[in-house]
Amino acid sequence: MQLLMSPASPYVRKTRVTIRELGLTGQIEEIALSTNALDTDPRLASANPAGKIPALTRDDGPTVHDSRVICRYLDHLAKGSLYPDRRIWEVLTLEATGDALCDAAVAMTYEARFKGTEGKSGEWIEAQWAKAARILASLEARWMSHLSGPVDAGQIAVACGLGYLDLRHAGRDWRATVPELAAWHARFAERPSMADTVPPEA
Template sequence: MKLLYSPASPYARKVLVVAHETGQAGEIEVVTAGTSPTAGAPDVAPHNPLGKVPALVLDDGTCLFDSRVICEYLDMRSEGTHLFPEGAERWDALIRQALADGILDAALITRYERVLRPEPLRWDAWDAGQVAKIRAALDRIEGVVADMPVLDIGTVAIACALGYLDYRFPDLAWRDGRPATAAWYAVFEGRPSMTATVPPQG
């Protein structure tokens, strides 16, 4: 299998963490692919017409995207650890994954607004609205973190979202007022799957 990814992508990191946790990281060739919200992605588009990463190209040429689909595929083929529970616990895990992905959605478009959009065209109200969504989601996590299981797709997604906030939004200071989440993340970020997938600085 070949994973098209960007080293800074938190969605790609989520996929890689799942690959490590399920013992499949060694079966995946990781290929850095250039993507941009404003330009084409010639190395990705033949596989994913959306031009986005992560995209997992299987041995038969089939391409899976986005991160949620890839994570579930890897979980399905795992012969050991499974991160998608069954029954009522499944919906709880999926909701937490959606909450974490929502944080990332808001964070990424905020970064585009701040870094890529020409300064005279930046929209302060848009930026503030996205940051408000991030803070609201973080507050929800603070309320449920004590009841989260040790490991499932929801906890992986939340950890990757928090890691991205540290990486790109240190000024957000997400730990302030959220001691339970901060304590939880301090433990989770030490997992080998997380330390093996830390994005490059810069």
């Protein structure tokens, strides 16, 4: 199998962390591509018509894409425990929350990068940050006990979303209002799977 990816993407990082947590590194080749919404790599477009990363190509079936689908597939393949039946709805909701944090943060990045100084909308960027801030507050108020439990897909998604805030929006100082979440992230970031997938700063 091959994972078509770009290491700076938080959705890619979530998938790469999952691969490592499940012990699947020897079965999946990671192929780094230079691709974006305005210039899609043809290999990616062929694998996923939406042109989005990550995409997982398989020898025995069609390409699997969307990080949530890929992570669920990999957990099934490895007979893992990242999606435990006994609390599946909490895990899936937390994973969706982590992905929503990524959505808002990536939207901020794209607005600034692809529209440039003259074309970007400050109101749009601040609206996306307001979403991110609400998510951070919700995680601090409602999810700390779950985040402190056994490692699951929801925790991985949140950790990768927070890591992306550090990568692209460090000036927002997200830790200032959510000290418990910040402390949890510092501990989770020490996991080998997280340390091995720290994205480049460029």
